[in-house]
Amino acid sequence: MDNRHRYCVIMCGGIGSRFWPYSRTNRPKQFIDFLGTGRSLLQMSYDRILSIVPKENIIIVTNKLYAPLVKEQLPEIADTQILLEPARRNTAPCIAWAAYHIAALDPQASMIVTPSDHLITREKDFEQSVIKGFEFVEANDALLTLGIKPTRPETGYGYIQVGSKVTDDIDNVKTFTEKPSLELAKVFLESGEFFWNSGIFLWKADNIIKALKDNAPDVITTFERGAKLFGTEKEFNFIEENFESCVSISIDYAVMEKASNVYVETVTFGWNDLGTWSALRDNSPKNKDGNVAQNCELLSYNSTGNIFAIHGKKLVVVDGLKNYIVADAGDILLVCPIAEEQKIKQMVNDAKMKFGDKYL
Amino acid sequence: MDNRHRYCVIMCGGIGSRFWPYSRTNRPKQFIDFLGTGRSLLQMSYDRILSIVPKENIIIVTNKLYAPLVKEQLPEIADTQILLEPARRNTAPCIAWAAYHIAALDPQASMIVTPSDHLITREKDFEQSVIKGFEFVEANDALLTLGIKPTRPETGYGYIQVGSKVTDDIDNVKTFTEKPSLELAKVFLESGEFFWNSGIFLWKADNIIKALKDNAPDVITTFERGAKLFGTEKEFNFIEENFESCVSISIDYAVMEKASNVYVETVTFGWNDLGTWSALRDNSPKNKDGNVAQNCELLSYNSTGNIFAIHGKKLVVVDGLKNYIVADAGDILLVCPIAEEQKIKQMVNDAKMKFGDKYL
Numbered sequence: 001m002d003n004r005h006r007y008c009v010i011m012c013g014g015i016g017s018r019f020w021p022y023s024r025t026n027r028p029k030q031f032i033d034f035l036g037t038g039r040s041l042l043q044m045s046y047d048r049i050l051s052i053v054p055k056e057n058i059i060i061v062t063n064k065l066y067a068p069l070v071k072e073q074l075p076e077i078a079d080t081q082i083l084l085e086p087a088r089r090n091t092a093p094c095i096a097w098a099a100y101h102i103a104a105l106d107p108q109a110s111m112i113v114t115p116s117d118h119l120i121t122r123e124k125d126f127e128q129s130v131i132k133g134f135e136f137v138e139a140n141d142a143l144l145t146l147g148i149k150p151t152r153p154e155t156g157y158g159y160i161q162v163g164s165k166v167t168d169d170i171d172n173v174k175t176f177t178e179k180p181s182l183e184l185a186k187v188f189l190e191s192g193e194f195f196w197n198s199g200i201f202l203w204k205a206d207n208i209i210k211a212l213k214d215n216a217p218d219v220i221t222t223f224e225r226g227a228k229l230f231g232t233e234k235e236f237n238f239i240e241e242n243f244e245s246c247v248s249i250s251i252d253y254a255v256m257e258k259a260s261n262v263y264v265e266t267v268t269f270g271w272n273d274l275g276t277w278s279a280l281r282d283n284s285p286k287n288k289d290g291n292v293a294q295n296c297e298l299l300s301y302n303s304t305g306n307i308f309a310i311h312g313k314k315l316v317v318v319d320g321l322k323n324y325i326v327a328d329a330g331d332i333l334l335v336c337p338i339a340e341e342q343k344i345k346q347m348v349n350d351a352k353m354k355f356g357d358k359y360l
Numbered sequence: 361m362d363n364r365h366r367y368c369v370i371m372c373g374g375i376g377s378r379f380w381p382y383s384r385t386n387r388p389k390q391f392i393d394f395l396g397t398g399r400s401l402l403q404m405s406y407d408r409i410l411s412i413v414p415k416e417n418i419i420i421v422t423n424k425l426y427a428p429l430v431k432e433q434l435p436e437i438a439d440t441q442i443l444l445e446p447a448r449r450n451t452a453p454c455i456a457w458a459a460y461h462i463a464a465l466d467p468q469a470s471m472i473v474t475p476s477d478h479l480i481t482r483e484k485d486f487e488q489s490v491i492k493g494f495e496f497v498e499a500n501d502a503l504l505t506l507g508i509k510p511t512r513p514e515t516g517y518g519y520i521q522v523g524s525k526v527t528d529d530i531d532n533v534k535t536f537t538e539k540p541s542l543e544l545a546k547v548f549l550e551s552g553e554f555f556w557n558s559g560i561f562l563w564k565a566d567n568i569i570k571a572l573k574d575n576a577p578d579v580i581t582t583f584e585r586g587a588k589l590f591g592t593e594k595e596f597n598f599i600e601e602n603f604e605s606c607v608s609i610s611i612d613y614a615v616m617e618k619a620s621n622v623y624v625e626t627v628t629f630g631w632n633d634l635g636t637w638s639a640l641r642d643n644s645p646k647n648k649d650g651n652v653a654q655n656c657e658l659l660s661y662n663s664t665g666n667i668f669a670i671h672g673k674k675l676v677v678v679d680g681l682k683n684y685i686v687a688d689a690g691d692i693l694l695v696c697p698i699a700e701e702q703k704i705k706q707m708v709n710d711a712k713m714k715f716g717d718k719y720l
Binding site for chain 1: 381656657659661670673674675676677678679680681684686688691692693694695696697700703707710711714715719
């Protein structure tokens with residue numbers, strides 16, 4: 001298989017604040033061995049793509065804060081494969097930069113863009129779906145997103161409604177719907193027409209740049225100013241000086257919900273965005289009492305459904321605790337019912353108000 | 361006041377296993393700033409006695425493991441004032457050694473013996489009671505124990521029943537009763553004849569040696585073998601070679617419950633043996649939510665009646681937890697309902713079975 005013109009962009013600039021304090025500003029979720037496998041989520045994302053694109057075509061986009069973490073966790077990646085954002089500007093500017101960068105390196109480039117902090121299972125299916133996706137976007141002027149067949153009426157995800165069939169697995173996109181109500185999610189699930197938006201995209205680099213020009217002029221202006229600098233030694237200096245002035249917007253809002261050449265490939269691999277403690281618990285191996293113990297020895301009594309997420313080896317002894325998060329991050333200990341995890345954002349704010357930045 | 365012949369023996373060789381993991385074999389309860397005052401319980405015991413006996417007459421008896429801790433916490437104490445037990449043998453051998461040691465230094469000596477891990481409040485009352493006690497035992501062939509007026513039907517303490525009055529505050533002892541049932545404790549409380557056994561004793565050194573000879577020959581045999589060595593440079597070597605062969609028995613069983621010259625001084629200072637997490641919680645200052653936060657910053661939501669006992673400064677964020685112990689000792693985290701604290705002993709055993717000695 002000739003995959004020389006295929007590229008992968010792994011986005012890993014997020015701060016993972018929903019998993020505070022297990023995930024901290026200085027080591028967010030994607031850099032943690034979140035599932036206790038011995039590899040961080042970023043490393044797992046990297047491993048997964050190695051059979052699909054050439055190693056030297058893998059581009060990591062992250063915040064410049066995390067350069068040392070990326071180099072530590074992916075020592076085989078060259079410095080030139082790491083794009084360091086000087087500011088957080090959501091996914092559209094991130095993807096725009098990567099597309100300009102790749103198009104300058106290789107005018108024939110096609111690319112997959114993927115988050116670094118999701119769980120994917122059935123990796124053989126993943127590989128086949130991605131290859132099929134590459135073939136489709138290489139043959140068509142298409143922006144392709146991967147859609148996951150829903151297994152439950154999840155209210156935390158975005159949904160894609162399919163339109164007319166293009167191939168067996170690929171459809172036109174009819175609508176995008178962000179986080180529906182439970183009632184609506186149930187209707188979506190039953191209809192068979194709705195798929196979860198995985199946030200994994202494929203396109204030719206040229207085509208996403210064109211789509212940005214057509215649909216997101218306020219994003220593209222920044223990059224067009226330096227269009228001739230990408231692929232030259234001046235690229236990084238240009239980004240350093242201009243990236244921060246770019247608007248902050250997601251690729252979904254900026255392009256996918258507006259463009260007419262958007263397609264969805266419905267895939268069969270297992271996927272979870274690991275966006276909540278509850279999802280992390282449900283996707284992690286449990287001991288016989290039904291607890292998840294990450295990075296700790298556990299002695300539990302009358303305790304079930306808990307997740308113990310610990311930095312640094314520790315013995316945790318627990319009695320009479322059900323469905324709690326117990327997260328220990330060295331200088332912070334969180335004990336909170338899983339059902340109350342949406343309050344963690346407020347807790348982080350309270351901690352900031354009361355103690356400043358030291359516990360973020 | 362001439363207090364030259366008055367001595368104090370502070371016993372601090374215990375391992376405080378009920379407070380595991382906050383109290384560990386390598387730093388038991390008495391060496392911890394258990395009440396968050398800035399001074400450990402041992403240091404508080406030392407401070408309290410300074411106004412009563414000359415500093416150089418304070419003798420610390422501890423296990424040899426704890427020599428560095430004693431020297432660190434009481435740097436003003438000379439090495440010769442620290443008696444290091446080569447083995448754990450309960451209070452009778454401990455007190456016997458201290459008595460022989462002191463009697464050899466000063467044949468006229470009177471002494472107070474006190475645990476190092478109790479809470480005492482109203483220290484002015486304590487001082488006056490102890491001085492009155494010294495005067496009594498110096499004038500009489502008496503073994504005196506301090507009895508606390510009970511304020512609740514506590515089932516975890518020993519009780520002393522008073523007999524006939526000797527002075528206003530001092531009575532003959534009629535009976536000793538260990539840990540009564542709740543029913544019995546209520547009767548004791550109502551009767552007005554029963555007092556809590558504080559474990560604080562006063563006597564002349566000669567008189568406790570005599571009482572040991574009369575009542576506890578199997579304890580005294582060991583020490584009589586080396587009677588001439590106490591106060592000489594051979595004392596410590598003798599103890600090193602012979603202490604371990606001594607029977608292990610408490611002074612209450614060995615002497616107090618048998619001797620006929622036992623008296624109780626009923627005192628008015630505040631006292632708690634801090635023998636349980638529940639007692640620690642009840643005797644510690646609480647924040648406005650009714651939680652005790654030791655050595656940590658606390659952000660609490662819907663949480664009350666908990667005790668957070670942490671080694672090393674930490675932010676603890678907690679939601680939906682009521683009446684729990686949360687104890688963090690670096691490499692061990694315990695989360696357990698206070699009502700279940702009697703199970704902690706079993707937990708320590710389980711931890712030992714499963715992981716060996718590293719978490720003791």
